[in-house]
Amino acid sequence: MALHLSMGEAHRRIAEYLARFSDAVSSQDGSALKSLIFVSSNSFYLLALADALNVFQDSSRLVNQTDKYSQLGEILIPYFRCLQSIRIGRFVDAYVAFEKAANAFLQEFRNWETGWAMEAMHTVALEIRVLAERADRELASSGKNPEKLQGAGSFLMKVFGALAGKGPKRVGALYVTCQLFKIYFKLGTVHLCRSVIRSIETARIFDFEEFPTRDKVTYMYYTGRLEVFNENFLAADQKLMYALMHCNPRSKDNIRMILKYLIPVKLSIGILPKMELLEKYNLPEYMDVVNALKRGDLRLLRGALRDYEDRFLRSGVYLVLEKLELQVYQRLVKKIYIIQKQKDPSKAHQVKLEVIVKALKWLEMDMDVDEVECIMAILIYKNLIKGYFAHKSKVVVLSKQDPFPRLNGKPVNS
């Protein structure tokens, strides 16, 4: 296509773009401006512009020719270079150019008193992250140190700084925060989130509810994940539930992402999902886990953890799921208790250790008496079983009232 592009046509396209860009700025048309810098939208218009730029190499002269364009030259010239680089697939170059343009844009944005260009600013924040990721992939494939995403992170911190203060631009701060979360989670530098979160959550001047829903959901999703890392299940539950409740029901992917963390959290506090939910959102890895909890099947749980170990490790829920073991033991003892009760209600509250050991053997769990005794002690200790353990007789003596208290939304004592 570029080959067929005449110089004149290229010139015309660039000139038109410049005019539109300049008009958008002068008329403070945020959405028009956004569409002009929405690189990853792959709009035909921008693609055509990129082609034109590759044909018409001296675009910076065009920019500098006219006063009203040259004022925006700091943005436009590197932006053009970025477009060109993207078009020819050189994302590192594109990122570098885009960062320049973004910095210039941020400079301008700071000077605009209102947040009319918020959409565009957000687009810049998005683009710089996406471009950085692509640039890092390019760098990694050529054996270099992928560092662009980090650079994008520090740029976004600047943007955040420009937005997070008082004033009309604050509404846009949460979006940038979310982009930052994405970067930090990707880089594994989650600890950097804390400062951003603090400034979002401690600011009294701005009610969290005033942020756009989209941003609130994303924010809650990420902060919920952070709480999962910290095994702070109640807070995680609350945040992830918020995200789930406010998430657009039609965006199934987003819901699935939330559920991936919400389900382990809910399991940890004793709430099991319905199988339909797991099926609907395609979360098969949790099915065995849920079944194990229902049945007290330790083997099933361990099998699920083994089978999906990589996935669970990567998403960071492995350790959470592993802790479900105690609940599985509890379920197992409860089952034995129920069976004993059916046989002889008067002696049901005394569960012999050897019975449990035998039950575990059936599950192909080879554990000796000491170990099982230890686990019973822990179950009692953690209040999953009410009662006591008589060492001499090797018997778990269950309380006659509610021997297996439900978690009911509370995490296991630990």
Place this chain on the structure above:
Amino acid sequence: MMNQVGDGGGEPGAASDSNSGLNHVVDVGQGHASLYPSTSGQQSWPSSTGPTVSWNFYRTNSGLTESGTPSSSGYHYGQGEMAGSGNAQGGVNSASHASASTNVVAATATQQYAGYTPYPSATTPYGYSNTQYQSYYYGYQQPDNDSSSQQVGANQNSGAAYQPLSSFQNSAGSYVHPTSYLGTYYNTGDHQTTAGYENSNYNYQTNWWNNGNCGSYPPHLYPSYTSSDTNSTQSSSAVSTNSLPYQQQYNQWTYYYSQSAPVVSCAPRTENTSLTIGCSVEGGSGGYPYPSNQPPPPGTTSWRKDTGSSGLPSLQEKKDVTAYPSNGSGGVGAPTFQNHHINQMPLYFQKPTDSTPLPHENHEDQQKLLYSQSPRLPLSSTNHVPENSQSPFQAIPVSETRRVSKLQIPTNPRIASNLAVGMPKIDKESSTTNAALKPAYISVSVPKPNIKSSSQDDAEAIIKGTFPPSLRAYVERTFSRCKDDAQRSANQKMMKEVITKASADATLFTRNWDIEPLFPLPSTSLDMVEQNNLQSSVPISSLRRRNKSRWEPVAEENLVDKQPSITSDSVNVASWDHFEGTGRAAESKKYESKEGGCNGVRLFSSPQQTLLSKFAQRPVKKPRLGDFPNAIENGDGSSDSDKEQDLTKYYSSAIALANSPEEKRRREHRSRRFEKVQGNQVESKCHGPNIAGPGSIYTRRASAMILAKNLEDGCSRAVEDIDWDALTVKGTCQEIEKRYLRLTSAPDPATVRTEEVLEKALQMVQTSRKGYSYKCDQLKSIRQDLTVQRIRNVLTVKVYETHARLALEAGDLPEFNQCQSQLKRLYAEGIEGCHMEFSAYNLLCAILHSNSKRDLLSSMTRLSNEAKDDEAVKHALAVRSAVSSGNYVQFFRLYKAAPNLNTCLMDLFVEKMRFEAVKCMSKSYRPTVPVAYIARVLRFSRAVSSENCEDKGKDGLVECEEWLRAHGAILTIDNNGELQLDSKVSSSSLYIPEPEAAVAHGDASLAVDDFLTRAL
């Protein structure tokens, strides 16, 4: 010279106009006009800004002012012709003039001051202004300047110091001025009030001078002369002014003059003597006297070069004359002197900057003048104020006294430094000391101007075009040294050689030109030149450098930036800024505040300051460049510098290896990286390194840094790392045993063991039966030797692994962590080792020591499938599982069966695990738990399965009992005589006892006893 003078004249006129405008404005504000309409404005300036301000104004004013301008202009021309000598004297004179002008101002001299100020506009301007002022005082002042610089003498210090600066700058122009000044001086001396007018004339002249002088002479003179002279003068003048009363000031002026000669000390105190001294000084200054006086040599050289030697003498004579006149006016003049002194202080600062500009071009010179003026202005302002109020001489004295006192105070700090330096100075010493103070100013200005003005045109063009600023500064410096054409041409040749060499070496951009002795090429030639110039240039420069670094950094920068815009007026403004920036401004402000009349000055000062700041900036930078080289030469280097030199020696061999052009380039680039960051630090370092010479890395770095700092061009060189490869030590030591000593300097190859020896040393440690502290010490020294030789191979891994294991066994976690992190890197480089073993350790560390689930998760995620099959890793993972579930049975089983040294890491967790377990048991077991069971489950005995089972079991039982009791458990004995844990009671009484071995700082290995045993 003539041309320059002519130009100068033209420029001065403009300058004067602008100044006059300024002055007028000022005047209006101040109301000084009452005394002297035209002058009043000027006076006001001075009053507000102090002498310096007034100076500037004077120049302009003078031009404007009825009185003197015409005559002064004539003088100027004459002076210009006088050229070098005239200027030099003028410079001296100017300084004195400045003071005089201030005095005049005080009297009504403001106008004169204004005229003076114009002078200052260029560095020469000071000289001019000084000369003009001096013309009244001039004789005095000039002498002061010269003498001060030369004498450095305390006398001059206060007043002289300022003047000296001016004188230095002026020196070129000042010489001429002196003549005119002389006339004026006489006049002034006779008629102080008239003097003001005269002064104005003088000022004009000075301005002219400045212009002309600045263009050509000043640079040269300044470089060499200024450095020493100015410094000395400044310091001396400042001192003297401070200490001495008005009379003293007069004396000082005289001193300055006298100072030029040794007499200084004598002269300063006695007015007469001072006058005489002034004469002598002037003679010296005539030497520009420098030649005759110590300062003169450099100055003379420069003067001569610029203006021609012939001209100088006449100027000198004139100066002398002026000095005498000044004596005549002495009574009146005294106040002015004080003012001058004050002015001088600023001037000094400014002057340096100015001096630098001067060398460059007329514009630059003007700028310099302005700079110098600006300082003067503030000073003068203070002076002027009093003066204005007192219009008559008598009045002036009073005001002056006040001013002086005030001024002295402000100046004192500066002076003090100067004085300290300057006091000792006779000629050379004083100059040097003074130079130290002034150096920055002078040196900077001088080198550049010289370069530019002299043959430099060619060189300059080249340099400017493609050479780094530092190199330019170099060239300027070299030229500044040249006293006559012959020297210049020689110098030029030298320069060419050096540059071609450098470019051939590819060191052109890498070299630290600032540090380079006035040109590496010239080493001989340079030396010659230097000799000719007399040490003054070098010492001065060094001094200057120091001064600059301490005092002027800000001002210098400012000056450099603004130089381009140099008009006399603008220059003045710049000087103001400089002053302010340097703290002189602050002083001037103080003066103003102190003096009631200063208000007007303040008003003026603000605009001036803005202008001045622009101009001032450039000069400053230049001075710095010059200073650096000088500093190097001085060898005043601090202890650091000495160290650096040592280091350089160390590295010299290594460097030698990589002296190819490419290498040099790389290094340059690298060093440049650091320049920006370390710029300031570098400066300080540079002094030392300079001594070391071009070859040393340090010098290069320092130079590079300096360059970076100095270079406004912002020639941002690509930053590269230092070529550490080239610096890598190759050990030669054959001793197997070596104690560890943390390096505080570069390693000595003679004490670093070779790789083979290190291997033996490792074996020795492995088979040694000595204790851990010995082994740790040995291993650390092995690690150190490996590190300094940059050996990273299997041996390195072995050493770290050995050390890590030993550390684990000894429970030395800090050391273990060090080794572990090194090992991670080494393994990542693909070096073979016990990777699995250590990733298991890593995992255990993550489990046991960090509360961060994320760390654990990420280490687990990183484990390869292969690693998960490894016995040690499996074990570690199992431990993790046991810990996370609280399964103490599992944990202690794993503890028992731990491979490698996993046990050691688990040891660290045992206590906590046992406590948790007992807590759990005491809560879940009823009614009792047998202690035997606890001891067995929690592995209180080491060997459960061994033959000695019973014994050990019993041992374990006892141990467990003790442990339980220590943790608050309640034990009972049941019917069978078995010890039982009463779980119900114990559940509420358990606690973790304070570890007995705990140390306040938390690291038992740092306990004093342990430390002492280790030390043995």
